[in-house]
Amino acid sequence: MIKSMTGFGKYVVQLPAKKVTVEIKSLNSKSIDLNARMPQGYREKELELRKLIANSLLRGKVDFSLYIEYTGDETSAQVNESVVKQYMKQLKSIADGDDIKLLEMALRFPDTMKTDKEDIDETEYEAIKEALNGALVEINQFREEEGSVLEQDFIERITSLLALLDMVKNIDPERQDTIRERLEKAVQDLKVEVDENRFEQELIYYLEKYDITEEKVRLANHLDYFSKTLKSEDSNGKKLGFISQEIGREINTIGSKANYAPMQQLVVQMKDELEKIKEQMLNVL
Known part of the structure; x- marks a missing residue:
């Protein structure tokens, strides 16, 4: 039995206040070449997640994406006002525009949102691993097909x-x-x-x-x-x-x-x- 190195897998886990989504796609490569995209606050778990992916997929150019969506009323993310105002000031010096338009443009730039650093609790991390394992099952089935x-x-x-x-x-x-x-x-x-x-x-x-x-x-x-x-x-x-x-x-x-x-x-x-x-x-x- 042979497997392809091309594949895609996606898995979602719903927590009381968050939705955890993992997507993995892979193409051919001589060795494991892994690119990880995840929220900054979850980078402390990146090495462990990388090891799980590498042990399962073995070879391929792999894109791993972790998305955390807040579905409850509470959120730790806030607008970084000083950064946004500075972006708007710089944009206004380049071209005239009303404040609403400048605000829309400024919010697209990096670091316009700030998040209070919180440790990842065990329940949330188990949900991330569950989503990752689910996505790995899907991508391996895709590879087998x-x-x-x-x-x-x-x-x-x-x-x-x-x-x-x-x-x-x-x-x-x-x-x-x-x-x-x-x-x-x-x-x-x-x-x-x-x-x-x-x-x-x-x-x-x-x-x-x-x-x-x-x-x-x-x-x-x-x-x-x-x-x-x-x-x-x-x-x-x-x-x-x-x-x-x-x-x-x-x-x-x-x-x-x-x-x-x-x-x-x-x-x-x-x-x-x-x-x-x-x-x-x-x-x-």
Whole structure:
């Protein structure tokens, strides 16, 4: 089973006077790259929350957002009058405008609201962790669903590569005969006497250089290993990436040894399928 690194999760917990909302979204990345957005008063818990997210998501470019909305009558937030007035004064020196318009503009700037620093009580922090765990469950489900789509695409690509490999195997004897005929004709065109035994030895040596038996066997093994790794319990994006590199190495070698247009055409198709696998592989956990 594989997972995608793309996902989204959201979870809300309602307290008597506050609503806690956690949103998490992720994209592909080589490692865990976490960006956290949360109210300043809750930063003391950031490291612990980061650790929970990293342990669950493992890899990806992750955006974590914590929103605290006051739903009761009481609020600890107040307008920072001195800051707002200073913003309005500076705006008025730049352009004329009525006070209401300047006030609307000033309130959009940083530090216009101040909050009395209060310790996060245990009940509220448990609610935050509950919301975080709920969002992590959702994003992991999203990743699994995306992963199943990717897995099906990989299966189709590997099946196509196996079919192309069978075609390579089928035309290989014809390729070898064509190369032999080409060499024999080249010698005949020289119109010189040659030692038949020596020529046969050189011909065998030359044909061995273009032999792709080992490449065909290794490529078949790599394709089989890729399919088995897809079915493993854990998502192994990096491992699958390494296997796809080995697949590419064998395909390239077959192409360099082919020396036969029909086989080279098959190699081009194989490279195209592998390139699509590699593009999708970037998003696998």
